Amino acid sequence: MTDAPTTAPVARAATAGEVLAGYLTAQAGAFLRALPQVVGEAGSRPGSLPASAQAADDLLRAVRRVGGALHTFAAAFDPEWAQESRTELRWLLNLLAQEPGYQRRAARLTGALDSLADTSPDGAGMLAGHAGAPKARALLERQLTLARTRAHTAVLQELRSARLHALADRMTLLSGEVPLTAAAAEPVAALLPRAAAALAALLGAGERLPWQRAAQAYGGAGLHRLGAPQAEPGEVPAARAAADADAALAADDAPWLRARILVKRARYALEVCGAPGGGLAELDGVLARHREASDAAATVATAARTPRITPATAYVLGVVHADQRLEVESARYAFGRQWPGVVPGLVGPVAVLPGR
C-alpha cells in the first residue's frame, strides 16, 4: 500500500461530516481487512507468527490515520467515544509497533556494525578487523532478539483478547456509521480551521526547535552540548536534575520526537482534506530516521552496561553509540534542509481546498 491519500477527491458541497466519514470508513476498512491476517486464521496454531508483515504495516497505518483524524477533527465527533477510541488505538499501536521496531533496530545496528567493521579495501570502516566487533554484534543481536521475543509474546497474549475484539467492533461501527456531532453538518470548509490548527501546531513546534545546533553541518549536537529539557508552553519548566547521559540525550531528542508526532498529525489532516501533503511525508521520513537512530543509540548505551563484557566489546559499542548519535545529528540537519522548502508550501493546499 502506498502513502498516497486514500480518500476520493472531496465532492463539491459535501458536509464536513461526509468527508470525515468517507476518510474514516476507508481507514476502518483497511484496518478490518488487515486484522484477520495479523491475528491469524481462527484455526491457526497459537503462537505462530503474524501471517504477514505487510498486513501488520497496513494495520498500523490505518490505526495512525484514524487516531490522527479523531484528534485533529475532535469537534466533529462524540467526545467520549472519540477519546475512548483514541486510547484503544494508542494501546494497539504501542502493542504492535514494538516487534517490528526491534526488528528494524537490530537490522540498523548490525548493518552499522558490519559497515564499521568492514575490511574490504574499498569500504573499510574505522573498526575494520577489530576483535570486539563480532562480540559486540552478538551481544546486540542477543539483547534485541530477547526484546523482540518478549514483544511478540505480548502481542500473542493480546491478539485474541476481549480488548482487541472490542476495538474491532469499534472499527466495524466506524466503517458504517461514524458518531458525528452537530458540528459535522457544517460545510466542508469547516474542516479547514482544524487542519490549519494542526499545521500551526507543527509550525510553532518547528520554530521552537533548537535549530542553532542543527542548522549547520557538524554542529556537535548529539555528541556535545546537549540541550536542557524544554518546557512546553504553559508547562512549568522541569526541575534541572543533575544530568546523567541517558536523561540528557532523551531531553535533547524530545523536541524532535514531538515534532514527528505533529508532522504526522498535519500530514493526516491534509489527507482528510484531500490536499497534497507538500513534503510532509519526507519530513515524516527523516524524523522516523531520527527516532530510530535515537532508539538504537539508547540500546547500545544499555548494552555497554552489560556486566563482564570485554574492553574490546565496550570500545566497539562506544564507537557504534557515537555513530548512531551522528545519525541523529545527520537526520536533524536533513530536517533543517527540508523544512524551509516545506513550510512555505504548507499554506497552499489547505487554502486551495474551498475552491475544489
Next chain:
Amino acid sequence: MTDAPTTAPVARAATAGEVLAGYLTAQAGAFLRALPQVVGEAGSRPGSLPASAQAADDLLRAVRRVGGALHTFAAAFDPEWAQESRTELRWLLNLLAQEPGYQRRAARLTGALDSLADTSPDGAGMLAGHAGAPKARALLERQLTLARTRAHTAVLQELRSARLHALADRMTLLSGEVPLTAAAAEPVAALLPRAAAALAALLGAGERLPWQRAAQAYGGAGLHRLGAPQAEPGEVPAARAAADADAALAADDAPWLRARILVKRARYALEVCGAPGGGLAELDGVLARHREASDAAATVATAARTPRITPATAYVLGVVHADQRLEVESARYAFGRQWPGVVPGLVGPVAVLPGR
C-alpha cells in the same frame, strides 16, 4: 608574529635572485633571532624547558618557509646545497614539532572528553557522568605526557648538537649570501612559472581528492567506507593488504595530509612573490585541524589497546575515537566549502605580479 607576508613589496625590475634572497634573509633572520631563546642561554641549566613557546613557534614558522622556498624555487639555488639544507630543516622541524604537537593533542583530547562528559544542564555531553570518563581522561593524559617527555628529552639531546650548530651556520650564511645559480639572474617574472607550478600541484591534488564523500555533510567518511590507498600519478598502486583499521584510516587520510603540504608550499610560494594568499591560510588552517583530529583519533585507538583497562574506560575511548573521526570528517567538509571560493582566486595574484 602574524602570518602576514614578511617580505617587502617586490621592487620593480628586481631579479628573481634578489627577491628570493630578500625573502630568505628575512626568514633566516627570524630563525636566528628565535634560536637562542629555544636553545636557552649558554649558561642556563641543561634540561630546562625552552624559554619561550612563542620562540619555538617562530623558529618552526621560519623553518617551514625556508624549506618551502628552497623546494619551490629549487632551480635558483645550488642544487646540492639546497637539498642538504632541506634535509636538515626537515630534521629540525620533526624534532621541534613533536612536543608542541603532543601538547595540542592532549589539550584537544581532554577538551573533547570534558565536553562529552560535561554534566551541566545546558551543555551535557553524551558521556555525562559516565564512570569511565575520568579513567579514560587519566589514561590519555598519562600516555601523552609520557610521549611529550620523550619528545622533550630528544629535543634537549639535540639542541647543543653539532648538527644544530651546522644548521645555524647554514642559516647565518643564508641571511647574508644566498648560494644562487645563474637562473637567479633572470628578471623577477621568472619566479612565476615556479609559483604557478606549486599552485598547479595543489589544484591537481585537489582534483584527485575523494570529494564524493566529503562534498556533502555526514557523508560517513571517517567512520564508514574508508578509501583504499590512492596511488600518486606514476606510482605503482600499492598492493591491497587485508585492511586493518589503523591502516585503512591512515590510507583514508593520506590524500588530505598530502593536500596540506601542497597548500603550505603554494602559500609560501605566493609569499615569496609578495602576492596575497587568497584564502590559502584558511585552507591551511582547516587542514591543520584535519591532521590534528586524525592524529588524536589514532592516539585514542592506541590507548584503547592498553591492557587491563576497564570496559567503561574502553567504551568512553570508543566514543572519543568516533568523535575525533567526526572532527576529521567535519574538517574535510569545511575544506570542501572553502575550496571553490579559493580556487578561482588563486589565478589572480600571480598573474598580477609582473605588473607590480
